[in-house]
Amino acid sequence: MAVIIELLGWGGKRQRYFTVEGNSATVGRSYQNxxxxxxxxxxxxxxxxxxxxDGWQLTDLQTLNGVEVVKNPRSSGAQLLDSxxxxxxxxxxxxxVGRTRLRIVSDSHxxxxxxxxxxxxxxxxxxxxxxxxxxxxxxxxxxxxAALYSSSFVEWQWKNVLSIILGTQAVLLFLALFWGxxxxxxxxxxxxxxxxxxxxxxxxxxxxxxxxxxILAYNAGTxxxxxxxxxxxALLLLALLLSANFALATNMLPRQRWISSLCFVMLIIIVSxxxxxxxxxxFSPYPDYFSGLEVPALQFAGAESADxxxxxxxxxxxxADREALD
Amino acid sequence: xxxNRNRRQxxxxxLAFLLMVLLLxxxxxxxxxxxxxxxxxxxxxxxxxxxxxxDITSGSKSAIGSGFVVxxxxxxxxxxxxxxxAASKPEQYRIEYLSASGAAGSLNLVDVDVVNDLALxxxxxxxxxxxxxxxxxxxPLAAAEPAIGVPVYALGNPLDLGLTVVPGTYNGINQTxxxxxxxxxxxxNSGMSGGPTLNQAGEVVGINVSxxxxxxxxxxxxxxxQHLIAEYQLRGQGLDNMALRIGxxxxxDQEKKFAQMLSLDWPTxxxxxxxxxxxxxxxxxxxxxxNRSSEKAQLLSADRTCRSEDNIYLNEKFSSGVIEHQxxxxxxxxxxxxxxxxxxxxxxxxxxxxxxxxxxxxxDYQCDTEFVAVNNLEAQPQRKTKAVFxxxxxxxxxxxxxxxxxxxxxDDARAAFISHFTLAGVSRDNAKAYARKFMGVAQWR
Numbered sequence: 001m002a003v004i005i006e007l008l009g010w011g012g013k014r015q016r017y018f019t020v021e022g023n024s025a026t027v028g029r030s031y032q033n034x035x036x037x038x039x040x041x042x043x044x045x046x047x048x049x050x051x052x053x054d055g056w057q058l059t060d061l062q063t064l065n066g067v068e069v070v071k072n073p074r075s076s077g078a079q080l081l082d083s084x085x086x087x088x089x090x091x092x093x094x095x096x097v098g099r100t101r102l103r104i105v106s107d108s109h110x111x112x113x114x115x116x117x118x119x120x121x122x123x124x125x126x127x128x129x130x131x132x133x134x135x136x137x138x139x140x141x142x143x144x145x146a147a148l149y150s151s152s153f154v155e156w157q158w159k160n161v162l163s164i165i166l167g168t169q170a171v172l173l174f175l176a177l178f179w180g181x182x183x184x185x186x187x188x189x190x191x192x193x194x195x196x197x198x199x200x201x202x203x204x205x206x207x208x209x210x211x212x213x214x215i216l217a218y219n220a221g222t223x224x225x226x227x228x229x230x231x232x233x234a235l236l237l238l239a240l241l242l243s244a245n246f247a248l249a250t251n252m253l254p255r256q257r258w259i260s261s262l263c264f265v266m267l268i269i270i271v272s273x274x275x276x277x278x279x280x281x282x283f284s285p286y287p288d289y290f291s292g293l294e295v296p297a298l299q300f301a302g303a304e305s306a307d308x309x310x311x312x313x314x315x316x317x318x319x320a321d322r323e324a325l326d
Numbered sequence: 327x328x329x330n331r332n333r334r335q336x337x338x339x340x341l342a343f344l345l346m347v348l349l350l351x352x353x354x355x356x357x358x359x360x361x362x363x364x365x366x367x368x369x370x371x372x373x374x375x376x377x378x379x380x381d382i383t384s385g386s387k388s389a390i391g392s393g394f395v396v397x398x399x400x401x402x403x404x405x406x407x408x409x410x411x412a413a414s415k416p417e418q419y420r421i422e423y424l425s426a427s428g429a430a431g432s433l434n435l436v437d438v439d440v441v442n443d444l445a446l447x448x449x450x451x452x453x454x455x456x457x458x459x460x461x462x463x464x465x466p467l468a469a470a471e472p473a474i475g476v477p478v479y480a481l482g483n484p485l486d487l488g489l490t491v492v493p494g495t496y497n498g499i500n501q502t503x504x505x506x507x508x509x510x511x512x513x514x515n516s517g518m519s520g521g522p523t524l525n526q527a528g529e530v531v532g533i534n535v536s537x538x539x540x541x542x543x544x545x546x547x548x549x550x551x552q553h554l555i556a557e558y559q560l561r562g563q564g565l566d567n568m569a570l571r572i573g574x575x576x577x578x579d580q581e582k583k584f585a586q587m588l589s590l591d592w593p594t595x596x597x598x599x600x601x602x603x604x605x606x607x608x609x610x611x612x613x614x615x616x617n618r619s620s621e622k623a624q625l626l627s628a629d630r631t632c633r634s635e636d637n638i639y640l641n642e643k644f645s646s647g648v649i650e651h652q653x654x655x656x657x658x659x660x661x662x663x664x665x666x667x668x669x670x671x672x673x674x675x676x677x678x679x680x681x682x683x684x685x686x687x688x689x690d691y692q693c694d695t696e697f698v699a700v701n702n703l704e705a706q707p708q709r710k711t712k713a714v715f716x717x718x719x720x721x722x723x724x725x726x727x728x729x730x731x732x733x734x735x736x737d738d739a740r741a742a743f744i745s746h747f748t749l750a751g752v753s754r755d756n757a758k759a760y761a762r763k764f765m766g767v768a769q770w771r
Contacts, residue, residue, distance in 0.1 A: 150664035153624055153672075221695055283685035287716035287730050289693040291675030295663045296739050303697035303710050306765050310758055316694050316717045317754050320727060324689030324719035 001106060003049055003056065005035050008094070008101040019107065023051040027097065028061070041065050041098030049104060052088060056104060058095070059086045068096040118247065118254055125248070127194040136200045143204060144168065172199050183249035191248045198248075202241040209233045215294055219301040223290035231269075239265045362526055366479050367491045369528055370394075373463030375423040376483045377404050377433070377447070377520060379411050382420055392482035392521030392534065393423065393447065394465045396555060400449030403551055404520030405535055406438050407639045409445045413438065413568050414641060421447055426489045436564040437557065440572050441505055441579045441647075442550040443535050443639055445520075446558055465522055467548050468529035474498040480512055480534050480543070482521025492518070496531065499547060504583060504609040504636045504647075508532045508545035573723035576638070576646065576751050580726070584756040587649075592767050597630055598655030600743040600770045610634045610649070625666060626657040633680065638751065643684035646726075646751035650680045653768060654744040663739035670734070670742050674712075677732050681750040683718075688728060691716040698733070700769060709770055710737040715761070720751070729757045735770055743770045 003025045009015035018025075020034040027035040030044035037046075043063040049056040055074060060067050060081050067081040073090030081087055089095070094103045127133075148161055176199055180192035210233060217226035242261035246252050252260065379389040391408030395401070402423065412419040413435055421433040433447040472478065473496070480492040494512020510523060514537040522530040523545050532545025565571050586607075593604040597614075605612050616628035630653045638647035654673065658666035693716040699708040714732040729752060734744040745768040749757060 150662070151668040153661055153665045153669035155622060155624065221697060283690060285683050286678045287691035287693055287714075287718075289691075289714045289716055289732070290695045291671060291714075293667055293671040293674055293712065293734070293736065295667045296737050297663075299697075299710070299736055301697055303699035303708075306698055306700060306762070309696050309698045309713055309715070310762055310765075312694055312696070313715055313717075313754075313758055313761070316692050316715060317719075317727065317757075319692045320689060320717040320719040323692055324721045326689070 001051065003051070004105045004107055004109070005049075006103040006105065007037070008103055012094075012101075014103075025049045026061075027102070037097070037100055039098040039100045042100065046097055049089075055088050055090050056093075057086055057088050060084055063097075065098055070094040070096050070101065115253075125191065125194060127197040128191050129193065133193045133197050133200075136197050136204075140200045140204055141165065141169075143207060147207065172196065172203070175199055179245045179249045186250050194248055195245060198241055198244050202237050206233060206237050209237075214292060215298050217290075218292040218294045219299065221290070221301060223292070226292070235265045235269065238268070362477075362479075366524055366526070366528055367481070367489075370463055370465060370481065370522075370524065371426040371489055373465045374481050374489060374521060375402060375425050376486075376489075377402075377408050378422045378424060379409065379419050380422050382418060387422075388419065390483060390486055390517050391519045392517065394481075394520075394522045394530065395449075395463065396446075396465060396467065396530075396551070398464050401436075401555070401558075402433060402447045402449060403522075403533060403555075404445050404447060405533065405546075406440050406443045406445045407535075408520045409435055409438075409447060410639070410641055413445070423447075423449070434564060435568070437554060437561075438565075438568065438571060438575075439550065439554045440575050440640060441638055442546050442554075444533065444546060444551055444554050446554060448564070465524070466529045467552055468525055468527075468531045471499075471547070471549075472496045472525050472531050476525065478510065478512075478523050478525055478531055480510065480514055480518060480521060480523040480545075482514075482518030482534055484515035484517045486517055490518070494523075494541070494543070496525075500544065501608045502611065502635070504607075504634060505638075506547050506550070507535070508547050510534075510543045510545050511541050512543055513537070513541055514543040569722045572640070573720075573726065576723055576726055577753065579638070579647070580752050580756060584752065584760065588756070588759055588763060592763065594767060595630075597628055597653050598626075598657065598743065599741070600653065600655055600745075600768070602630055602653040602745065602768050603632065603651055603764070605632060609636065612651075623659070625659040625661050625669060626655075628655045629653060637681065640687070643682060644687040645682045646720075646728075648680045648748070648750045650746075650748045651764075651768075652677070652744075652746040654742075656742045656744070658740035666740060666742075674732070674734050674744065677714075677730065677746050679728050679730050679748040679750060681728060681748075683728070687722065688718045688720055691718045691728075691730070693717075697736070700765065709735055712736050717757075723751075725753055726751050727754065727757060728752075729761075731761055731764065733765065733768075 001023065003020045004017055005020065005025060005027065006014045006017040018035045025035060026033045026045065026048045027037065028045040029037060029039070029042045033045065043061070045061045046063050047061055047067055048059045050059070058067065058081070060083055062083050066083055069079050069081060069087060069089070071094040073092055074088060089104060091109060092103065092105055094101060144165055145161065148164060149156070176192055176196035179195040180190035184190040210230060213226050213229045213233060217223060239261045242264055243257045246257040246260060373395040375393045375395070377391045377393045378387045380386065381388045389408070389411060391404055393402045393404035396403050409421055412421045421435060422430060423433055424430045432450045434450055435445060436448045437446040438444065476496050478494060478496045480494060482490065484490050492512045492514065494510050497509035497511055499506045500509045510532065514534050518534045521534045523532040523534060525531050530548050532548055533551060535544050535546050537543040590606060592606060594601045595604040610632055612630060612632040614628070614630035616626070617623040618626060632651040634649045636647040637645040639645055656670060661669065693714060695712065695714050698711050698713040700711055701708055711733050716730040718728050720726040728748065728750045730748045732744070732746045735742050747764055749760060752760070
């Protein structure tokens with residue numbers, strides 16, 4: 001039988017572990033020990049574990065700082081072990097010596113079953129190819145130029161268009177580099193092109209959806225449609241993109257990724273609501289009407305007669321009366 | 327102004343002659359004027375008062391104007407805009423007068439005519455019976471309108487410099503404004519508002535009201551004052567509810583104005599392929615332009631704007647009464663439909679009302695946007711338009727609104743016609759009738 005002593009790091013995660021063969025193991029700062037720890041608050045010979053029936057007996061070896069039992073399956077609550085006293089610890093108990101946390105288990109301690117690789121984690125890496133990035137990049141360039149061209153009513157000047165395109169691509173490049181750097185740091189792989197592809201894809205989907213929302217709002221004849229759907233489109237895509245970025249660049253579990261990206265989206269919502277709060281209910285001498293217009297080919301809604309339109313004025317007068325009373 | 331640089335130098339002899347004639351004529355004219363101005367000044371200065379709006383808390387004057395005594399019981403005429411602050415906030419301001427002889431006292435506001443910018447104030451007889459006796463001169467009101475070109479004299483307290491007389495010329499009732507105003511060639515300055523303009527007989531022919539600068543000034547015709555005095559005397563007492571009185575005057579004024587406008591057969595003029603409303607009356611002025619000669623222009627844009635400059639002063643941040651029409655004819659030119667509609671959308675989003683308001687006076691605009699099919703009388707296919715109608719209500723004057731109407735065609739990929747009007751201070755029924763008539767006239771034929 002072997003004793004496994006795990007050195008725990010931030011968040012209770014295992015950093016290193018020591019396997020000691022036999023029924024007894026000693027821990028301390030001096031080299032005579034089975035487990036040698038580098039912590040100035042640990043005594044040269046700090047403690048000893050001895051195998052007993054279903055557990056280990058821990059003995060403090062007259063130390064300066066003692067041993068703190070953080071978690072013990074055999075008894076509840078934390079307790080500080082005085083110098084030269086003993087306690088019996090169960091399998092998986094956690095203790096603190098000096099500023100170091102240790103966990104003690106046997107080599108037969110069960111571990112969780114393997115988690116299935118998420119398809120995002122499996123497939124996102126496949127985006128990390130020039131043969132995928134280049135077509136996506138060219139498509140998004142084309143879409144951007146087409147959008148600029150179709151909304152330009154002054155003389156077409158390539159230098160202006162170029163500066164806009166360079167501006168957007170610089171932002172996308174910066175984002176991809178940012179995620180690549182995080183991936184390099186946390187997972188030793190940058191996946192730079194994958195991030196770039198994901199950002200381009202999100203941008204394309206966003207533009208297309210926003211255009212469709214504009215047409216929908218125009219035909220519905222109300223700005224409310226766009227005011228509700230546009231932010232949903234933007235925030236949903238942002239959450240998806242962030243979650244994919246997290247999957248590629250970090251070791252987060254799917255649930256953690258979702259929570260992190262949703263928290264970020266919530267933060268954006270709170271900030272934008274706070275920013276708008278100041279102008280809410282402020283008086284404006286200008287009429288706030290829905291000015292959306294689309295080319296006739298994109299106009300599907302039916303029209304009412306001028307008489308019906310004028311009959312509808314009564315409702316507007318009534319709501320103007322209510323507004324003035326407030 | 328175009329200057330012809332190749333012009334021949336003027337003949338020296340004729341120039342000298344011209345100078346001599348001017349030298350001869352100018353002093354005699356000045357002499358004649360100043361002589362009669364001096365007499366008018368001396369005779370009437372006792373009846374002309376400086377009106378001071380005093381902030382009760384600080385005890386100092388917040389605004390000044392002029393006024394004049396119109397009967398022997400101490401009734402004083404002035405402009406509404408001079409006493410407006412005291413009219414709308416009696417708890418903050420009081421009205422005082424100061425005569426040229428130094429007599430002073432307090433005044434009570436007894437009646438107003440906002441449409442003609444007039445007010446009547448009464449010298450407080452209990453407090454200042456002594457002062458009352460010092461103000462002996464009652465200024466008589468002229469019974470007949472003077473002939474155009476006769477010299478008249480505006481009196482008042484410009485810029486708090488003391489009582490001043492400004493000689494000028496009577497130019498008749500100005501035809502370009504719905505509410506009649508006398509065009510007076512002379513320099514009125516702030517502080518002279520509410521003062522009288524007298525003919526050579528010393529009779530009041532108008533009340534100083536505004537200036538357009540460069541010796542172009544305006545007077546309220548004395549007939550409006552005569553009506554107001556008659557109304558006040560008939561009623562026999564002051565006003566309890568100033569806002570109610572003002573609201574009634576505004577309602578009655580718009581009722582009369584729109585009855586007149588709606589009864590007209592509206593003249594039309596072509597703008598592109600559309601027919602638009604032309605100058606409805608002399609007080610409705612139109613301007614227009616287009617970018618046809620511009621080489622950089624990517625599309626053709628022609629516009630026409632008509633406006634009645636009838637701002638009724640209600641307070642320093644609130645005016646009413648203006649009517650505005652605006653039309654745009656657009657053709658795509660070098661632009662493709664998507665580009666054309668981007669421009670069109672930008673133009674369409676930029677319309678607002680033409681009068682000045684503040685949050686204290688009106689509510690926020692409430693708007694409705696609909697697709698409206700316009701039926702032509704000539705049985706052509708219907709035109710599909712996007713129409714916007716916005717309304718805001720007046721807070722102090724019920725049943726009065728500012729409305730904004732905007733309509734643009736949406737069924738042609740390469741051309742568009744926008745029509746727009748705003749009405750300030752209109753009733754619900756008049757606004758609806760106006761919209762119906764306007765939509766019937768301003769159309770793409």
